[in-house]
Amino acid sequence: MLDRLNEYQSAEIPTKIANPDLMVQMRTSDPIHWKPPRSPYCKVNFDGAIFQDLQMAGIGVVIRNSSGQVIGALSDRIHLPSAVDDVEAIACRRAISFALEIGVEEVVFEGDSETIIKALNSDSSCLSSFGYVVEDIRALALNFASCVFSHVKRRECSSR
Structure with missing residues (x-):
């Protein structure tokens, strides 16, 4: 960890951007806006991220009530599974466990892995x-x- 901090601190960070067209920004074809669930539901958003260089994955969960207020959030690191879908499935399982720990009863789980959501909604x-x-x-x-x-x-990063 200290090595990463030293690497960051020694990197040359320009004070001015020479070519603003090279900046990376969030861009989507249709704006994505979070919408609160209808009362009495809570909404649980979850996601997984892969850090190949560390051979780790990250999990993030946010739980909001019908007013949009955050009632719980967590992040965790896990050893890197063999596939991206595995990370997303594990993130969903952790989101469910966390929602149960908090004590919510009526829940909408939102994730950006179409594969995992389809599998969960399937009868097979x-x-x-x-x-x-x-x-x-x-x-x-x-x-x-x-x-x-x-x-x-999923929100996508792309260059201008």
């Missing part, structure tokens, strides 16, 4: 590498009074 068994995690999620979801899985579009 999931035979993929993350199938066992999907089965865990389905079992945990039975503890909620109401539980919905929803796919949201």
Whole structure:
């Protein structure tokens, strides 16, 4: 960790951007706006991120009530699984566990992995590498009074 800090501090960081056209910015075809769930639901957004250089993955979860107020948030690091979908499935399972810990009962889970959300909403068994995690999620979801899985579009980075 100290090596990374030293590397960052020794890097040349320009005070002026010579070519602003090379800046990277968030861009989407349709703006993505977070919408609160209808009362009495809570919305749980989850995502996974991969850090190949560290051989680690990150998990992020945010839980908001119907007023949009954050009632819980967490981030965690895990060892890097073999596939991106595995990370997303593990992030979803952690989101469900966290929602149960907080005590919410009616929940909308939102994730940007269409593959995972489709698997969760399917009636059939999931035979993929993350199938066992999907089965865990389905079992945990039975503890909620109401539980919905929803796919949201991923925001993409691109250059101007």
